[in-house]
Amino acid sequence: MHALIVGIERYDAGADWDLPGPARDAVALYQLLRDAGVPEDRLRLHLAPLPRHVPDVPYRPADHATLRRVLVRELPLAQGDMLWVWWGGHGVLDRAGRLRLFCADATTADKLGIDLDSALERYAGDAVPALIEQLWVVDACETFEEDLAFREQLPPEALPVGRRNLAHRQTLLRAAGRGRAAANDPVRGTGLFSDVVLGLLTDRAAVLPAPPNPEELFPAVRERIAALREAGRTLQYPEIRLQSPERTVTLQQSAEPGGKRQASPLHRAVDALLAYPLMADPAERQTVIAALDPRVTATLPRHTKARTDVAGVLTGLARRRPQALWDLFDAVVSVDDDPDREGVLANAIGELAASVGHPRRRE
Numbered sequence: 001m002h003a004l005i006v007g008i009e010r011y012d013a014g015a016d017w018d019l020p021g022p023a024r025d026a027v028a029l030y031q032l033l034r035d036a037g038v039p040e041d042r043l044r045l046h047l048a049p050l051p052r053h054v055p056d057v058p059y060r061p062a063d064h065a066t067l068r069r070v071l072v073r074e075l076p077l078a079q080g081d082m083l084w085v086w087w088g089g090h091g092v093l094d095r096a097g098r099l100r101l102f103c104a105d106a107t108t109a110d111k112l113g114i115d116l117d118s119a120l121e122r123y124a125g126d127a128v129p130a131l132i133e134q135l136w137v138v139d140a141c142e143t144f145e146e147d148l149a150f151r152e153q154l155p156p157e158a159l160p161v162g163r164r165n166l167a168h169r170q171t172l173l174r175a176a177g178r179g180r181a182a183a184n185d186p187v188r189g190t191g192l193f194s195d196v197v198l199g200l201l202t203d204r205a206a207v208l209p210a211p212p213n214p215e216e217l218f219p220a221v222r223e224r225i226a227a228l229r230e231a232g233r234t235l236q237y238p239e240i241r242l243q244s245p246e247r248t249v250t251l252q253q254s255a256e257p258g259g260k261r262q263a264s265p266l267h268r269a270v271d272a273l274l275a276y277p278l279m280a281d282p283a284e285r286q287t288v289i290a291a292l293d294p295r296v297t298a299t300l301p302r303h304t305k306a307r308t309d310v311a312g313v314l315t316g317l318a319r320r321r322p323q324a325l326w327d328l329f330d331a332v333v334s335v336d337d338d339p340d341r342e343g344v345l346a347n348a349i350g351e352l353a354a355s356v357g358h359p360r361r362r363e
Helices: 022-035 064-077 116-122 192-203 214-230 265-274 282-290 306-320 323-335 339-355
Strands: 002-008 043-048 082-088 091-093 099-102 113-115 133-139 169-174 239-243 248-252
Touching (some): 133 192, 214 239, 265 339, 323 339
Parallel strands (some): 082 133
């Protein structure tokens, strides 16, 4: 078997794009496969780690040119029947509905990335004569491109594809679901989806490196993500696509029963803040707001009712200075350090920031 394992935490776009977790998750999978007996020279580990997650195992860079060369030139020449691809990092659903995975050298002006859909097309045809059994696991946001208010549309970035055939079987697990963010645990430094999948793979370590039965694995993933969603830690709905000579089917985690409309990022952030008792008290709430930059708070709409006030503050920060959302987060948790509330608030603030084009995941 062969594996391409990618974990990107640092981007040339700067600290606002830092994403603690993907490199650590990638190394965890690398160790699982090494312990299962896969030779090191068949594991291509590509990382852009934050300083605290630099591993003690060798790895290659995760820039666009390197990853494109691996996908187009190196891996297609590999001999063997089995391929694992693991990718953790920032992503976006472009206007054509294709998932773009940003590489480590992406900047705000030059959003270099890999078109996942074209990569899957390439690896389902005669451009890749071997590697007929494939498992792709992608932990990345699928936020709509237009919701991130990019100044320019993403440029075309398709990989070359060959002639389609019926030789390959592909299993694709995607973490977020169309239009949704993939939640991260900034305290533990892991993607919630990656943590779930790695836990399930660890439970099945005895059968590795053979890929798990996807129709047995996905219900377990779905159940655990549903529990995290119920706890208010994420809004994502994972999906799995099975493509083989016999069939092509996409299984999505069903939405909440009764067709209930999902809360918006603003709604979730308001609820997460009001979960703190201090935010119900006008004096304590003002103490928190006063900890922010007065040049920002001077223009915020304020109200005597707690919910209206919190909604106005969050909306004003998101529109005028999204980074100040994290200053608000710091101010709140410095007064009340309850870890459960902190985790929920961190995810809610992260989704609200991402919804206005500020995709930072807080450490």
